[in-house]
Amino acid sequence: MASIKDDLFREIRHTVLSLVFSVEGLQEIEPGALNFSLLDLEIVSGLSGKSGNNKITDFSPKVFDGIRMIKRLLVSGHNFTHLPPDLFSNTEFLDVQLDMNHLEELPDGFLRSSPNLTELSLYGNRLKYISNKTFEGLTSLSRLYLFRNQITEIPPLTFYETSLSELYIFGNNITSITKEALRTRNCTLQSIHLYYNCLSIIEEGAFDCTADGGCKVYYSKNCLSETPHFPAYVRM
Known part of the structure; x- marks a missing residue:
């Protein structure tokens, strides 16, 4: 599965406690695919020691649209080099882990909508x-x-x-x-x-x-x- 389509979780209307993507070959999450409340989101890569060989190369600027809060975001060991300036602008995060990727730069104020964020990796x-x-x-x-x-x-x-x-x-x-x-x-x-x-x-x-x-x-x-x-x- 190369991408998570925008209608994959269309029946979900409540808060999801934890969501882990470890689908082989995942490269993209379409805008609107995660249009529900999340407490914990993890996108497993080939470096994680778990099954799966996901290598996200790019983020849609609207991938988190519709999600009010994600308590913990873990996206590590992927191939993306930059983050869209407004990627996190409409969602609040408390813990963000973006380690072991290929990030070359960070947008100014890229997490300014998360004043309660306590840990950033x-x-x-x-x-x-x-x-x-x-x-x-x-x-x-x-x-x-x-x-x-x-x-x-x-x-x-x-x-x-x-x-x-x-x-x-x-x-x-x-x-x-x-x-x-x-x-x-x-x-x-x-x-x-x-x-x-x-x-x-x-x-x-x-x-x-x-x-x-x-x-x-x-x-x-x-x-x-x-x-x-x-x-x-x-x-x-």
Whole structure:
């Protein structure tokens, strides 16, 4: 089955607790095919260890139209390189996992309609750039997984609108951390994973914006010539 047709679930009128697609050769989900309430949606790929060899290569911009909320979205190990700007604009998500795909970029504010989203996983893609608008509107986001991409910098105030407590951004190509790069609105960061980057500069004050109750910073395996300055409440 190459695609999920828009009339496949036409008889469903109630909330579906969990929906898992593991159909061999699935490449497309047609707009309107998921026009019901979902709590858990998983699209299994050939990397999952489960049966199935699905490799989604593209998303229709309207594939989630009609769905008010999906609590958990798991779409990992596929071949899509980009997301339509309005893909998630009419549906609220609480947990989104888009890891191990081929994503090269993210639209600004692509999840802004999900202010209650708490966890976002994007590790193992091909992201080279994130902007200070990428995570716009994600005021409840507390855990963000960006490791093993190709990100070269963290622009100032990238995470400002979030409530991040845990940031996993190791294994990228980041060369410097500026003073405002890690700032969140309420200084919420408690755990920062920066190891295996290309860091040669960490500006003084870069960690002043972390949680004053204590923050753990992991920064080994970089190119720093000297130990950066850490506030007294930051642990290494």
